Every structure is written in structure tokens, then in C-alpha cells.
Amino acid sequence: MKTSKRFRVRAGGPLACFTRPEMKAERMSYEVMTPSAARGVLEAILWKPAIRWQVHEIAVLAPVRWTSFRRNEVNSRAVVGKLDYVADEDRAQRNTVALRDVDYAITASFSLVPGKAGPEDNVRKFEEMFERRLEKGQFFHAPYLGCREFAARVEPMGEDIRPVDLEVERRPLGLVFYDFEFGESTRPLFFEAYLDRGVLHVPGWDEVLKQNGGRP
């Protein structure tokens, strides 16, 4: 399986909410961006069936700050083709504890998916595509920070990464959501997360699957 070089992307914005699954109805964010949120940012810029992103590191560049607000939302999910929906009759007032003024440096690479990548696909081609798109600020859909409404500013990140909390050697974050494992039944995967001098090191799929009790 061919793997690309490592890219470094800077993503930040005024608001972010990487919702903890256990506090999802009344949303509360994790302290740092989750690997799946980072994957989402990258996929917003470039995704093809032939490639799969793997996030390696998330460096926290701005101190963790919180904010909290209440919004009127609804209880149902959108259904395609349903036209007679009245939001006022389906209200859910929900609280959100979100992060403010976040800034991250995401280090990630992608690999070609066997079976999906055709003979005309190669790593170099997608690498160049990604670089070009990132440089120009192009995207498939607006990149966001955890929730669609919290748009992200995304740009290439230079060498000069300066995480906050450099002096804290190892700060435990507890079990953090890793990603969904899609299959016959979808299940959430978790991993033991630490901030090492301001950097979250993200383990690979196999390691996480082992921690989650293997494949069901």
C-alpha cells in the first residue's frame, strides 16, 4: 500500500466544538481537536474514493479557552423530500460548551485504497492535487471545526510549529473519540490520548482496533 509524504496543515477559527459523545445532547467539546475532525478538514480539501487519510499529529497552537451558549435547535434530523416541516413544533433548546479561538497544526498523510485505486492513480498525482488545492484555498465543502457552523480557516503550515504548553511533558486527556468503524454495524472507536508538550500523537488504525477489543 503506497503512502504519501506527510503534509502539514494549519486549521483554526473563532469557534470550535469537537463534541464528546457522552455529552452530545447538551454538547460539550473535547479540549483538543479529535483525529476524525482533523480528517474531516483534510477531506474537505481533497478526498477521492481512491485515498484514505491518516492523521499522525495534532499540535495545539493556541491556549484552550471555553465559551458556552444556548441555541434553539430541533429534535428531528433532516429527511430528504419532507416538505411540511415546522421547526417551531419540534424545538429542542440545547446548550453548547465550545472552544474559542482555536489554532491547530495537523500532520497527516494518505494512502491508496487497494481495490479502489485504478491503474491511472498514483500517490504523486494526489499529492500535487492536494498541495495545489491547499495553496489556492480550494475545497469541496467548507472545512469546519467539529460542527458545520464553525467554519475553519485552513492554510499550509510552515516548519515553525510552536505548540502551547511546551513545558508540560505529558498531559492525559482520557479516552478520546478516534473515529467510526464502518462495517456491518457502525461503532465508535476510542483511544487513550495525551498531550506531549502540546502535541497529540494519533495512533494508527490497527493499534486502536486492538485497544477497542478487536473487530466485533
Next chain:
Amino acid sequence: MMLTALNDFARARGLIDDPLYESKPVDFLIRLDVKGKFKGLEYTQDENGRGISRRIPRLPARSVNVSAGFLADNTKYVLGHDPEAREGKANKGVARLAAFVKLVKEAVAETEVPELRAVAKFLDSEAARAEALADRNPGEDWTGSEMLAFVVGDSTRPVHELPGVEAWWAQRNAQAVAIGRRGLCLVTGKIGVLAETHPKLKNVPAAQSSGAALVSFNAKAFESHGLVQGDNAPVSQHAALGYVLALNDLLRRSDERRFRQGVELGEDSVMLFWSNSTAAQERELQDVVDPTEERLRKLVESPLKGLERGEFDTKRFYAVTLAGNAGRVAVRDWFQASIGDVKQNLRRYFADLSLGEDTGLKPTPIWRLLKSVETPSGRGLPSNVAARMMSAAIRGHAFPRLLLSAALDRLRLPPADDKFEREQLRLRVALIKATLIRHSRSGPAPLEVSVSLEPTNRAVPYVLGRLFAVLERMQSVALKDLNATIRDRYFGAASRNPATVFPRLMQLSMNHLHKAERDRRGSANWLEKTKTEVMGLLDGKHYPRLLSLEDQGLFAVGYYHQREALFAKRKGDGGGTPDAGSDESDD
């Protein structure tokens, strides 16, 4: 992390030593003979009419559903007796009783305990149940929430505590666990049986009184990828019980407090805190943050002793702010640090608030501080101000700026109640002072605000505040017993637009001076001297046209400092001002 910390707390304090049982007050024991014949009700209440706590099989989570306890439950389940049942409303009595009986019969079928058979027989007979109801003391009403349990024969041990029965209960629960889905628990990080729904929290403000869930997925919009209920956030049953028991323990009402270990923040939220230190440490911190009236009296003797460095300073401190939202509980804020850091932040909080010579570092409950800046109409501050203020106190952050404008607005209004006016004024200005200090710590230009009068401070708003206090004093020396003083009339305008008000005030003061010189020459001369001193600190002759919110705050602090200084002077050197004794009352 939060749930993990709570679960650890529950384990450390032994709250889940006994997951199948809980401690609940039982009001009555139903005594049966070995054949199941009713013999009598036994009252187990103490002298206050409250049931004595007993270990009973843990009751299931209930909201509107019918779900029975095992061998011990309330009268609605045990006897099918619900005094609140009204016509037109679905009567659940039959279903409840059936659920209770079903569990007992299950046990009878699988064990050889004769006492169980007696209970089953009693429950089967409607006449016997009616007999039990009729055995109440005459005139005694049951609300339906009285707890009942059974004893058989001459035993003193309730049926649910018999060894055979306990063994069956344990086995039955083990079976229920065995059929549950297993997976990685995101609280403990271990593989365990996952909870489908979580137990409920009781006593959260603004939540349903029957209980509300912290972790819940009760609408489609809260679920992801077709996962239902607990699968959205896999938590083991054990951990779910653990964190809920921990929170319920902290939320419990105690004799002195609405929340055993929590600070009430406005109408709709509560900050709970705990640590991995000792319960005594937690109590001490709570007494400082949110002292009860009784504790306040004791604290005056040795204020803030609880904040001195101690052996537990490296232990962890956790705080969570919860707010109810009907059937759900929302987390508003979450904080963790070492106990030492929290103590240091709290010390600074009290230092920032301290004002005047004789007050020292005296803790004031946060609600009282905020009450002092509310408008007299009773319309309170926005509900989250208390939460933000508390969060700023334990984190050492700036106070909400809103407090500054609220306090200034309150100062502009005439005093509501003369009796508490002096104390209220102190609290208001203390809040202004602390807000200014904290604001400037994070801002560019440091604003120095001291605890008591600074005779050399040349900041214009501060000096103007002092001048205003002197002018007010002159007026009160000249004209006693006024309906409206210059403070009532001009404080707001003077602090906002000095240029438009001060010239007029100076004019007035000349009149006051003349009048005072006639009656009380000593006081008048001395005040005139002070006035000249203060005026000397203003370099130019021009008063500023407009003061910013922060400057208005500084004005208020200057006013307060000078006012206290005048007051102290008069009290202190009675000989200096000839008629000091005569005007003691007009403050």
C-alpha cells in the same frame, strides 16, 4: 475525563461498594406469619417521623414507566395504593402491583425460601392487602411514597436480607449482566457490559424533579450513524452507576445547604466540586467559597484559614457547573486543577475584593455579593453571571464586565434601605474594585486600585470621587436631615460627566461652608482644608467631560475610600474636630 474523575470519586468514597443494594429510609415493615397471613404493620420511624435507613435492593430507574423494586418499594407498588390516583387519569396501581408480584414470584419459583412463599401468598390476597392498609394509625394519610418491606415470623431480619434471597438477587443480576452487550467503556477504558440508558440525577436546579439524565440520547437529532441510546457513547453499567452516584451524593440536600457539596449559582445552575483528597479538605474549601451564616460567624475569628498551604495541595480539585434543561442535564463549565492552585486563586479573589482598613479578608457568599448590585425592582442579573463570576474566582480570570456597569447603576440609585446601606455600599465598591483590578491584569494599562485611601493618587477620576465624598460631607455638616442629599441627586451625573456637574457642586459647597461655619466651625474648617488638599491633586482647572466605565469605577472607589477615611477620622480623633460626638448619627 469528568466522568472518569466522578467514577473514581465514587469508588474512593465507597459509594458503589454495593451495586445491587442501596440505603433508603424504610417507613414500615409488614409482618406476616409463616403462612403469609398479615399480622401487623411495624413503624420503624425515628422521633422526627422519618424512616430509618436500611439496606434494600437497589430500586430501578423510573420516570413514567412501571418498574418494581424487589421485596421493598413504596406503597404504590407493594399494595397498589396510590392516593394521588384520580378519576380520568390512567390508574397504574394494578400494573405496579403486578410488576412487584412478578419479581417475587420469579424468586419463589427458583428458590426454596419459605419466607418468600409467605410474601407471595400475602400479595396474592386482596383481602390481606386491604387489611394491611386498614392497619394504619387512625387518621394517618399515606402519600404513596412511604417505603415498605417485609418480615416473616418472629424474625427481626427483613425478607430481602435473608441469605437465600440475597443469593438469588445476586444471581439474577449476574444473568441480566451476562446478556448485555460488551464493549470498551469510554470512562474506565476497560471492556465491560455497556449501559443502554443511564441512571438519573436528582436535585439539579431547573431539571425535572423526578430526575434528569446527564448522558442521554432521547431524540433522533442526538444520535449518530443509526446508533441508538447508549451505543452512541459506550459507558459500562458500572461506570454509569458510579458517576451518577457520585453526582447524586454531591447534589444531596443537607441540613445546612441546598446542595451538600455545591454552590448555588443563580436560579438554574449549581457548581459541584470534589477532590481526590479528604472530605474534610472539601468541606473547608466550601466553607470559604460559600460560607453559611453560621460558618461566617466563626470565620470572622480566623478568616481564610482553610486557604493556607497544606499537605493536600498537590491533590486534584474538580469542579463542574450543571444546569437543568427539563429532562436533561447540561454541563456549563468544567474545571480541574490542583488544590494548591485553587487555594492560591481564591486567596487572590478575596484580596481583590478586600476594601477598607478594618475588613480584612472576610469571605462573602457569592450570592450576597451579586445581590448587592441587583436593581431594587428584584429583576436579577442574567442567570449566568454568577456562574461566570465563580469560574473567574477559581481560575483567577477577569470578572464579567457586566458587573461593573451593574454595580455603577446601583450606586446611582438612592439607597433602598438605610440599615444595610453601609455594608451594601462596601460590597458594591468591593466588586467594582475587584473587577477593575482583574480587568487591568489582563489589559494593557495597569490600573492601580488599593485597599484603602491613597492620599497621593493623582488619577483624575479617583480624585474627583474623593472630592465628591468631601462635598457630600460638607452638605451633611451644614444641613442635617435631608430628604435628598447631593449623592442621591448627583452621584450618577458627577461620575459620568464631571464637567457638567462639578462646577455646580462647588458653588453649592460654598453655601454649605458658610452655613456650617456659623454652627460648627471646627468641622467646617477641617473639611475645607481637606477639600483644598484634594483639589490640589487636580492639576488643571478643567473637569473631564466624560468618564469611561472603568473611570467611573475608579470614581466610585475614590468616593468610598474618602468617605471611609472621613468616617474613621471623626471616630478616631474626637479631639480634633470639636463637635465630633454630636453628628455621629447622620451617616
